[in-house]
Amino acid sequence: MKRAQWQQMTIPPLVNSRISILHVLVVALSMALTFSAWHFSKKQAESRIEQRFDASRDHIVGLLRDRMLKYEDALWAGVAAMESHDGDMTRAQWRTFATHLRIDEKYPGINGIGVIHFLSDQSLNTYLGQRRSEQPNFNIFPPHDHPTYMPISFIEPEEINAAAVGLDVAHELNRRTAALASRDTGDAQITGPIVLVQDAGAMPGFLFYAPFYRGGVPTELGDRQNRIDGVVYAPFVVRKLLDGLLAKDLRHTSISISDAGQTIYDEHSSAEELHDPAPMFTEEVQLNFYGRSWTLDIRSNLAFRENNSYVQPTVILVGGIVIEALILSLLIMMARANRNAVAYADKVTEDLRIEQQKLVRSNEELERYAYAASHDLKTPIRGIGGLTEMLKEDLEDYLSSPDANPEIAMSLDLILDRVQRMTDLTNGIIEFSRVGAQSEDGSPLDLSELMTSLASDFGLASHQVELNSSVNTVSVDPVGLRRAIENLVGNAVKYHEAVADLRILITCQKTSDFLQFSIADNGPGIDKKYHDRIFEMFQTLRTGDAPESTGIGLAVVKKAVEVHGGEVKLISSIGAGARFFFQWPKDPKSDVAQGARVAA
Incomplete structure (x- = not known):
């Protein structure tokens, strides 16, 4: 076809001058799909966030159990040391044992490790003679009416626990009850809430006991009561225990612990830096071990809220709306451009030369307009594709899991397919617009x-x-x-x-x-x-x-x-x-x- 003939051709409209019902229906169905994907994604996000809280809760409970088991191992190591000396270790020997145990390094949160002997009126004088040969000022205190004496013979490190040496734990109900339970069961036991005599801050604490006997471990209750020699024990301040176990900056939850209705540790105060007055999740866990029942009140804090927002569903919703808006805008712009072209063609004059010039100019303007519109659409289209790819990466573990809902992957793939389609269309329109737009001689x-x-x-x-x-x-x-x-x-x-x-x-x-x-x-x-x-x-x-x-x-x-x-x-x-x-x-x-x- 010659150039003059091409210039005289009537240009057919690219689309109808109005947006068809089919176009409206497609956009409406696409919007419905977008909102469905958003709703489903929101539900999935809520489920994942709850699972993260559950994992954090289980992590806290597991750490606490594991740490207490580790402390228990240290107590049984002390029991073994006492039994290896027939229950008659000296203060110097115990210090050597405790030094090699390296409690400061291996058992953070523990106040020390010591020995409590069980005594009767008949054995009391002999015991005092042994202790005063090592510590001339050793005394048992305070006086009480219980028939059994349970003085703390020695504890290491002694410098920070000196106030406890000689303390008769039989004087106070919680200390005595747990010690007797340890004797009768042969198992490790912890006391109810107490205040350690060596703790100047008077913070809630507890003692951890493990019994040792004369002549080996008895199997009957009567033998255990008759042959008890004493217990290896460790004193704890609950706050130090938790600080050593669960550093606040390493978790996104706050906890409080109560024993028999008495709060022994609390992070739920509004004075706490990460306190959330309306936590996203809260749960109480009963922890039954060593003869006590602890209630753990676990709540999400501000760090948890900050790291578990509902951004992904919002991105899906916004991305879907943006895509629909782009499609609708493109349809409207093309319909409007076509109406303008038809209206302009209706006004042509009888002069063929002027008509040809105006038609060519109109075509060139439309092509430049299509080029500019297509070029401007590329950046948001790439952004939408990038956001969708990020979503797929973030959801990769979930989408590959057996419990994954296949509709999520289908929805994301549908968005990527539309983005690719829009990319191909805009690139094609740009290429079409460039043809003849400038001299492109270049190298042969x-x-x-x-x-x-x-x-x-x-x-x-x-x-x-x-x-x-x-x-x-x-x-x-x-x-x-x-x-x-x-x-x-x-x-x-x-x-x-x-x-x-x-x-x-x-x-x-x-x-x-x-x-x-x-x-x-x-x-x-x-x-x-x-x-x-x-x-x-x-x-x-x-x-x-x-x-x-x-x-x-x-x-x-x-x-x-x-x-x-x-x-x-x-x-x-x-x-x-x-x-x-x-x-x-x-x-x-x-x-x-x-x-x-x-x-x-």
């Missing part, structure tokens, strides 16, 4: 090098793309020519069922004013009734199982050729491959090439 196009590049770009073997040409290079708009040939070769690759069997023959012959190009392939062919349709914008013959296409590639070829005064023709039928012909100016100084440059 070497056809042999082009064949090598085409094979590499489309993953073909060198023998699959063959050149038969009477010319070596083309100087007229080499960029536009390359674009046209690449689109035709890409079309052949895309629709060939077995790419390994694809053969493409490119020929170029000189005529008087043009170079006559032919691109032939051995693909599935094209039905003759579609030969005109395939060159229109957004038209594709894609079937359900065929590759995705924007329907712009052949429109780009047609425009690139017609800008240079040529015409594209197709010879093809179903099952017989396809052969495209077009003309291209051969001389940069020719009238045809100069006319194309002016049009650009």
Whole structure:
């Protein structure tokens, strides 16, 4: 088709002047899908956050149990040491044992480790003689009416626990009850809440006992009561225990502990830095061990709230709304642009020259508008795709789990598919708009090098793309020519069922004013009734199982050729491959090439 003929053609509208009911229905259904995905994602986020709180709760309880087991091991190590000396270790020997135990390093939170002996009136004087031989000022205190004496013989480190040496734990109910329970059961026991005599801060604490006996471990209750020699014990201030066990800056929960209704540790005060007055989660856990029942009140704090917001569902909702808004805006802009073009065409004058100039100018403005709109859409589209990819990465563990709901992955993939579709469309519109928009002479196009590049770009073997040409290079708009040939070769690759069997023959012959190009392939062919349709914008013959296409590639070829005064023709039928012909100016100084440059 000659250039003058192309200029006189009536441009068909790209879309109807109104947005159709089908378009509205598609947007409405898409919005419904977006809100469904948001609602489901919100529920999943809430479930994941609750699971994180449960994991934090279990971690706290597990740490507390494990630490108490570790302390118990230290007590039994002391029992073994006492039994190895027949229950008669000296103060110096106990100090040696405690030093090698390295309680400051291995048992953070513990106040010390010591020995309590069980005494009767008959054994009291002998015991005092032994203790005063090591500590002349040793005394048992305070006096009480209980028949059994249970003085603390020694404790290490003694410097911080000196006030406890000689204390008779039988004087006070909680200390005595737990010691007797340890004697009778043969197991480790802890006391109810007490205040340690060596603690100047008078903070809640407890004692931890493990019994040792004369002549080995008895199996009967009566033997245990008669042969008890004493207990190895450790004093604890609860706050020091928790500080050593559960550093606040390493967890996102606060806890309080109560024993028999008495609070022995509390982080729920409003004075706490991370206190949450309305915690997202709270739970009470009963911890039964060593003869006591502790109630742990575990609550999420501000750090938990900050790290477990509902951002992801909101991103899905906002991303979906933005995509729908972009699609709707594009439809509205295209409909409005089309109405403007039709209204403008209705006002043309009888002067054919002016009519042609106005029509060309209108087309150029529309193409620039399409280019600008498509280019401006690329940034938000990339942003939406990036956000969706981040969501998929964040949800990777969940989506790969057996409990994952497949609809989430489907929804995310649907968003990515739409983003890719929008990207392909905008790139295609930009490419179409660039054709003829500027002079693109550049360096002459070497056809042999082009064949090598085409094979590499489309993953073909060198023998699959063959050149038969009477010319070596083309100087007229080499960029536009390359674009046209690449689109035709890409079309052949895309629709060939077995790419390994694809053969493409490119020929170029000189005529008087043009170079006559032919691109032939051995693909599935094209039905003759579609030969005109395939060159229109957004038209594709894609079937359900065929590759995705924007329907712009052949429109780009047609425009690139017609800008240079040529015409594209197709010879093809179903099952017989396809052969495209077009003309291209051969001389940069020719009238045809100069006319194309002016049009650009």
